[in-house]
Amino acid sequence: MRRKILPAALAVLLAFGPLGMAQAQDNSGGRGLADALSDLLRGGSEGQTGEPARRVPFGQQEMQLSFAPLVSQTAPAVVNVYASQRVAARSPFAGDPFFEQFFGQQQMPPRVQSSLGSGVLVDPSGYVVTNNHVIGNADEVRVAMSDGREFNSTILLKDESLDLAVLKIEAPEPFPIAPLGDSDALEVGDLVLAIGNPFGVGQTTTSGIVSALARTHIGVNDFGFFIQTDAAINPGNSGGALINMGGQVIGINTAIYSQSGGSIGIGFAIPSNIVRAVVEAARSGRDYFERPFVGATFENVTAQMAEALGMARPAGALVQSVVPEGPAEIAGLRPGDVVLAMNGAAIEHPDALGYRLATEAIGSVSTLTVLSQGREKQVEVELIRAPEGASSAEIIIDGRSPFAGAKVASLSPRLAQRLGIRGQVSGDGVAIVEVSRNSPAAGFGFRPRDIVREVNGEAIDTPEKLRDVAATNGRWWRFTVERDGRVTNQILRY
Structure with missing residues (x-):
């Protein structure tokens, strides 16, 4: 550290000289450039924590430093x-x-x-x-x-x-x-x-x-x-x-x-x-x-919410819902609670909480500062792997149906995380994992992350069910698909 500081100290000597240093000391009430230079020569640019102190450059020589x-x-x-x-x-x-x-x-x-x-x-x-x-x-x-x-x-x-x-x-x-x-x-x-x-x-x-x-x-x-x-x-x-x-x-x-x-x-x-x-x-x-799974969804705290909760300003992540028997519920989080900090780092919004969670290891335990019913408390949440669901099998739909060429799997929190499906997912529906190029599914506009809920009046809850329904040789197809949180009903002739 001293070898980096010494050139700056010499630059001060050259720029001001002893007379300039004495003048600076007199004008500053006894604590001036001479004392600052003395600190620099002793390696005193480090603060009490040992971290390098931040300061603006001074002197012509420092202004000519290079990156x-x-x-x-x-x-x-x-x-x-x-x-x-x-x-x-x-x-x-x-x-x-x-x-x-x-x-x-x-x-x-x-x-x-x-x-x-x-x-x-x-x-x-x-x-x-x-x-x-x-x-x-x-x-x-x-x-x-x-x-x-x-x-x-x-x-x-x-x-x-x-x-x-x-x-x-x-x-x-x-x-x-x-x-x-x-x-x-x-x-x-x-x-x-x-x-x-x-x-x-x-x-x-x-x-x-x-x-x-x-x-x-x-x-x-x-x-x-x-x-x-x-x-x-x-x-x-x-x-x-x-x-x-x-x-x-x-x-x-x-x-x-x-x-x-x-x-x-x-x-x-x-x-x-x-x-x-x-x-x-x-x-x-x-x-x-x-990412670690906590089993809860969060939303922003608005000014009106902050006032109703007795908060001085809108901040934190408001618990919107919790998964039964998930880590959040086991830790004591309830809808309406506000997460204010995680492991001592302030949480200003849900995205900040998502960032903090993503940087933690699966299997670790994190401490959350929570505002619950007007009182702050500390809770410990275990960060686990997202549940996989009853089956992790992936099936490619073949044949001539509109779904031919799509690889599908049962929807689960782990699959939703892998595909980037946001929000709390239920166990109903089948998610499209991949769509082959130039396939009927690609031609009809199906995309990865689409969730197929119903086809021709039958609820789709497993990949095998979609495969069986798609194998029927019908000319008219009615299906319900969820994309980016929006549910649409389509009817087409094929």
């Missing part, structure tokens, strides 16, 4: 991610009876869609973190290093709700990495650097500060705990690193707020603590990020 050492340390671990996907092309004359009578149905060669983003190597064995929207449904993903090397990658894990993905590349020698830092230690005003590949022009570094923490509802994805920064982030920066002054990754750049498509100083990054949890899930061999 170059941080960039040279971190930049080799920031990579470019190239994703490509083959998409079936449709002839412009498809469906034209005159054209098809003379020329038949023409098969067009598939088109290739490509996207470009950034990524960060966080493990020397080749684990790369990027955004889920960078790779999407890519057939091939290549990773290019700053030294010119390129690698084919394997997609280990994708999470659409968090907009994170973990890739794996292989090489005989260890890869350079950028270590993950503690995003909870950030404060508004901290200096940060953003490294990525904006607009495909090549690796670029921009600087700024942390503008805000725990940003929610920015319209990017379901995740609601972003770091906001004014470091310039542009298209192509997605998946790149947001680093602190210690060279640690404290966020993965994911989005910007812009009306023109370029940076206007409002960028967002996913905190490194949630990134660390996702990487650990990929290391353990899981193909999706499994």
